[in-house]
Amino acid sequence: MEDRTDMGRNDMLERVDGRKSLLHVEHLEIGRTGAGIAIGKGKGSDASRKSEANGETTRNSGHQPLLRDVSFTIYPGEIVALTGPSGCGKSLTAHAIAGMLEPGIGVTKGHIYYNGEDIVPFHERRWQRLRREDIALLIQQSLSGLNPIRTVRTQLTDTLRLHGRRQMPHVQKGAGHANAAPSLAAPRQAALQGPLSRIRQTISRVAEMAGGRAMQSQEAYLHALLSKVGFADPERILSSYPFELSGGMCQRVLLAAMLSSGPRLFIADEPTTALDVINRDKVLALLQQLREDFNLTILLISHDRQGIGRVADRVLEMSPEGRMHE
Numbered sequence: 001m002e003d004r005t006d007m008g009r010n011d012m013l014e015r016v017d018g019r020k021s022l023l024h025v026e027h028l029e030i031g032r033t034g035a036g037i038a039i040g041k042g043k044g045s046d047a048s049r050k051s052e053a054n055g056e057t058t059r060n061s062g063h064q065p066l067l068r069d070v071s072f073t074i075y076p077g078e079i080v081a082l083t084g085p086s087g088c089g090k091s092l093t094a095h096a097i098a099g100m101l102e103p104g105i106g107v108t109k110g111h112i113y114y115n116g117e118d119i120v121p122f123h124e125r126r127w128q129r130l131r132r133e134d135i136a137l138l139i140q141q142s143l144s145g146l147n148p149i150r151t152v153r154t155q156l157t158d159t160l161r162l163h164g165r166r167q168m169p170h171v172q173k174g175a176g177h178a179n180a181a182p183s184l185a186a187p188r189q190a191a192l193q194g195p196l197s198r199i200r201q202t203i204s205r206v207a208e209m210a211g212g213r214a215m216q217s218q219e220a221y222l223h224a225l226l227s228k229v230g231f232a233d234p235e236r237i238l239s240s241y242p243f244e245l246s247g248g249m250c251q252r253v254l255l256a257a258m259l260s261s262g263p264r265l266f267i268a269d270e271p272t273t274a275l276d277v278i279n280r281d282k283v284l285a286l287l288q289q290l291r292e293d294f295n296l297t298i299l300l301i302s303h304d305r306q307g308i309g310r311v312a313d314r315v316l317e318m319s320p321e322g323r324m325h326e
């Protein structure tokens with residue numbers, strides 16, 4: 001593996017061959033910050049997080065860091081596997097990249113550059129935007145995120161609405177305007193009644209058709225998405241409830257949900273843990289395919305060395321003390 005430990009920051013962000021990194025983690029340390037600890041500024045505030053990130057102050061509340069000095073770089077289009085013994089800090093690293101560390105746990109030192117920008121000091125709203133548009137994190141507990149009493153169609157449609165990025169236009173709203181004619185004086189209103197109502201009817205019809213088209217294109221998008229994650233009969237899956245599907249199928253529905261927002265960086269934390277060997281192989285092969293289809297960069301966290309050896313371009317190994325250099 002290439003040793004970049006003594007390269008400067010600029011070298012790390014931009015390789016000699018000119019390829020810019022998508023993600024560059026630099027001397028990351030994560031620790032218990034303690035609930036409510038504030039260093040002269042509000043807890044979690046932009047300023048206090050920035051000062052931590054710059055190494056000016058740390059909010060480590062006297063405990064040993066949970067991981068320290070983790071540095072690695074990922075370039076666009078790569079599948080990079082992150083592995084290491086249980087408890088070394090793989091999941092914490094993934095959560096830190098997605099801005100989803102639990103309260104009381106925080107980045108106490110180091111930087112996370114996404115697309116050249118240090119995202120550690122981001123405030124919650126920017127993190128939300130990043131998660132909506134750029135970084136998707138599939139975690140071990142995600143499967144429980146599928147609602148057992150709602151169909152896959154309803155849940156995927158909700159996800160599309162939430163992410164907004166590929167949301168179909170709200171033409172129904174526009175239809176409302178057709179009925180919101182400005183109020184006119186009574187005689188003129190009577191005189192215009194005929195033409196106005198004809199215009200209203202026409203606009204309503206157009207809006208209805210457009211609404212239908214939006215629905216159709218949303219349906220087409222959901223079908224295409226489910227085909228991409230390997231379902232031969234997307235309609236059956238869309239009409240199913242999660243309890244009618246196998247674990248492997250639910251996993252692929254989740255993948256579809258996460259991909260629907262069009263992320264650039266997809267982090268999958270142990271995506272195959274709960275699966276049997278056949279489904280495990282399917283999911284790994286699928287990740288490779290999705291990289292091509294969706295132009296994804298993938299950080300794959302896994303204990304399954306055999307599996308990651310087959311799909312990853314590079315394997316990063318964390319030490320038991322939570323340290324790592326490439």
Ligand SMILES: Nc1ncnc2c1ncn2[C@@H]1O[C@H](COP(=O)(O)OP(=O)(O)OP(=O)(O)O)[C@@H](O)[C@H]1O
Pocket residue numbers: 066084085086087088089090091092093102105
């Ligand atoms: N919310 C938390 N509060 C306190 N300690 C935590 C928290 N989350 C994780 N840790 C600790 O941080 C360390 C790293 O945990 P992490 O889950 O990142 O390990 P991991 O490498 O992903 O392990 P595994 O492979 O078993 O999932 C562990 O010692 C864990 O106990």
